[in-house]
Amino acid sequence: MQLYNKLSAKERAALIDEAGKDRLTISFYQYFKIENPTLFRNKLFLEWDALEVLGRTYVSHEGINAQISVPAEIFLKLKEQLDAISFLKDIRLNVAIEQDNKSFLKLKVKVRNKIVADGLNDDTFDVTNKGIHLNAKEFNDMLADPNTICVDMRNHYESEIGHFDGAVTPDVDTFRDSLDIIEEDLKDNKEDKNLLMYCTGGIRCEKASAYYKHKGFKNVFQLEGGIIEYTRQVKSEDVENKFIGKNFVFDHRRAERITDDVVSNCHQCGGPCDDHVNCDNQACHLLFIQCNSCSEKMNTCCSNECKEIAALPFEEQKELRRGKGNSNKIFKKGRSEALKFKK
Secondary structure, three states: OOOOOOOOHHHHHHHHHHHOOOEEEEEEEEEOOOOOHHHHHHHHHHHHHHOOOEEEEEEEOOEEEEEEEEEHHHHHHHHHHHHOOHHHOOOOOEEOOOOOOOOOOOEEEEEOOOOOOOOOOHHHOOOOOOOEEEOHHHHHHHHOOOOEEEEEOOOHHHHOOEEEOOOEOOOOOOHHHHHHHHHHHOHHHOOOOEEEEEOOOOHHHHHHHHHHHHOOOOEEEEEOOHHHHHHHHHHHOOOOOOEEEEEEOOOOOOEEEOOOOOOOEOOOOOOEOOOEEEOOOOOOOOEEEOOHHHHHHHOOOOOHHHHHHHOOOHHHHHHHHOOOOOHHHOOOOOOOOOOOOOO
């Protein structure tokens, strides 16, 4: 019984090209007490592997957080499979605005302690006492209220390329970092202001809204379905769009363009740019913003040192990485002294 992905990304990409099928990128989440996450994880893997589902999903005792890609022709079969699971019946599926058949190239279903790393002790507050959910129009109305403080619950590299007009965008590396910082910054407005939150698909706000109500905030609201669902409603219901720039996503696409506005700059030359890349030196792999001109000049590297390393033969690069641990833990996303124009 195969419970793990056995194909490389390259092999999977070739199969996708050969199949010639359009795929849909989808995300969903649900907080629910799962007694045996490992058993549930294995069930999902077997069923999804049979449906040619790809993507990254986390399962824990507190629920599920899924970002997946599925052949468009079997979307309804996937929905039937999810509806057969009691706590996922009629779950909202956030369908990506921009599609890419290769948004995911492997199926990974992992058991984690948390479906989002929030650093919170859930036993200390009522996680079900959440803020009020708002649709796109309701969100716009509250955003326009002078008594509202709108907070972006995402990380700095996400909000840098796109955000809601007038939103507070904390300069944080992780969701965990943002919780205490936001509480401290807004401590004098717990009772007299509307706390309006948003994130990519809604999952971070689900936990944050309950946490802030526990911390004494009286008027807590959140954008239902996050930026993804907001954009869908803007397009389908003729709602005015208040989001500017790109929406960062955690797959091979890296972002969905919402408007033509470019609100960020190349981290190397300072010119207008909102395209994220990963440094081509695999021992670095730093995520940063780089324009086409700098990409050509630097061979998609973040520094001259990385450029020199990336030009070495593969075996020499591999030897240099030996014993240095996971490359994605060496640098924080978008932060390096070599990036002169990082805001």
